[in-house]
Amino acid sequence: MSKRIRGAVLTAVAGVFLTACTTTAEPDAAAPLVSRPPAASSSKPAAESPAPSPAAPRGAAELVMGETGRWDDTESDGAGGDPVVHTTFEVTAEDARYVSAAEAGAPSPPKRGQYVILTLTIKNVGPKAAGFTSAGVIKWENEGTPARGASTSHSVGGPDLDTTYAPGQSVTGKLLLDVGGTGGLVSYYDGAATAFTISLPRP
Incomplete structure (x- = not known):
């Protein structure tokens, strides 16, 4: 083989080799895409909201305006034992307003020092x-x-709070109280025990 022919062959072979090396391989169109599961979340699930606090138990808390509490109405078991729960009442402290005897329509000034109209449900x-x-x-x-x-x-x-309540019944009414001054605590007693206590606001 002449040198001229041999050079042409080598040049052709080198060209084919360079073309194969520089050509980017195309992906197989028929190959399915790989679906990877989502990465596991490292965040913790949100904590559940706490259950609402129950109403204040018998004699255990004092209420402020707008709050609601409960107490058990008890009666004798008839055998001289401990009182048994008859039913349960709920009380809401709606409002407290300090008034004069004239504003309250009272026939005389307060003996303790101050009249307050307490609205309860x-x-x-x-x-x-x-x-x-x-x-x-x-x-x-x-x-x-x-x-x-x-x-x-x-x-x-207005409606009289002092009445008999069937299950589910409620009344919103007003009480005129004679207290020693503004502020302080008003307590309702069921027998010897405190059923509920309300903190009166200061003007």
Whole structure:
């Protein structure tokens, strides 16, 4: 083979080799795409919201305006034993307004020092009918004054809270109380135990 022919052959072979090396291989169109599962999340699931707190148990907490509490209405078991729960009441402290004797329509000035109109919602949330009465069982106290009676017999109008409540029934009404001053605590007693206590606001 002549040198000229041999050079041509070598040049052709080198060209084919360079073309094969520089050509990018195309993916097989028929090959399926690989689907990878999503990466596992490292974040923890959100914590569940806590259940709402139950209403204040009997004698365990004092309420402020707008809050609701519960107490058990008890009665004797008839055998001289411990009282048994008859039904359950719910009370909401709606409003407290300090008034003069004239504003309250009272026949005389307050004996303790200050009249306050306390608006409550009473509801029977238990299984049996029961009565609520405020006469003689509400007391007022503050840091410097021991508990003393605050009930009055004067009505300021509107629905009467002192009535019998069937299960599910409720009444929103007003009580005129004679207290020693602004602020302090008003407590309702069911027998010897405190059923609920309300913190009166200061003007």
